[in-house]
Amino acid sequence: DAKTTQPPSMDCAEGRAANLPCNHSTISGNEYVYWYRQIHSQGPQYIIHGLKNNETNEMASLIITEDRKSSTLILPHATLRDTAVYYCIVRVASNFGNEKLTFGTGTRLTIIP
Amino acid sequence: GAVVSQHPSWVICKSGTSVKIECRSLDFQATTMFWYRQFPKQSLMLMATSNEGSKATYEQGVEKDKFLINHASLTLSTLTVTSAHPEDSSFYICSASWQGAINQPQHFGDGTRLSIL
Numbered sequence: 001d002a003k004t005t006q007p008p009s010m011d012c013a014e015g016r017a018a019n020l021p022c023n024h025s026t027i028s029g030n031e032y033v034y035w036y037r038q039i040h041s042q043g044p045q046y047i048i049h050g051l052k053n054n055e056t057n058e059m060a061s062l063i064i065t066e067d068r069k070s071s072t073l074i075l076p077h078a079t080l081r082d083t084a085v086y087y088c089i090v091r092v093a094s095n096f097g098n099e100k101l102t103f104g105t106g107t108r109l110t111i112i113p
Numbered sequence: 114g115a116v117v118s119q120h121p122s123w124v125i126c127k128s129g130t131s132v133k134i135e136c137r138s139l140d141f142q143a144t145t146m147f148w149y150r151q152f153p154k155q156s157l158m159l160m161a162t163s164n165e166g167s168k169a170t171y172e173q174g175v176e177k178d179k180f181l182i183n184h185a186s187l188t189l190s191t192l193t194v195t196s197a198h199p200e201d202s203s204f205y206i207c208s209a210s211w212q213g214a215i216n217q218p219q220h221f222g223d224g225t226r227l228s229i230l
Contacts, residue, residue: 043221
């Protein structure tokens with residue numbers, strides 16, 4: 001799976017949009033971009049994933065550049081509960097359910113009151 | 114949404130004890146379960162992948178005789194840390210997925226914090 005690069009840490013004011021970047025310049029055509037987050041002392045929580053089109057759900061939006069070499073996760077109105085480590089992961093497409101996720105170091109997002 | 118439950122959430126044991134951790138998928142049939150380990154201030158490291166009814170596939174450097182994985186049903190996988198020692202103290206996390214819908218995400222349990230004295 002392609003390697004991803006994320007800034008180690010970011011701060012964001014409560015109520016503002018948090019924009020978390022991820023570079024995946026070696027992504028292959030059959031690899032999706034997944035975002036997970038891990039709140040302290042809990043298991044990772046799935047947020048969103050996409051291939052090449054922008055995606056939105058109740059938690060966040062995912063913007064993928066046209067060349068697919070980078071993406072941005074957007075939390076539209078950050079709250080203190082969004083403080084967590086955010087992981088950007090690329091993974092091959094499959095319907096077998098047995099593909100690994102390789103976690104990098106992620107971005108530690110701190111929401112400031 | 115899909116729910117994965119881990120038990121126990123916290124365990125403290127004496128060195129030399131064997132510890133069993135359970136991972137259950139509560140509302141779906143998990144054809145595949147994954148076991149991760151996370152040391153303080155580090156990222157998750159995959160230990161092994163287990164498919165229901167077959168032997169687990171271990172990542173390089175993970176001792177299969179030390180970390181016994183059983184996935185005998187579509188809703189339960191267990192990880193047994195045999196003869197645990199202080200260096201095995203860590204946060205163990207399982208995840209589960211199912212065959213079918215393409216690119217469906219893995220769903221994670223809330224982890225088990227293991228402390229070996």
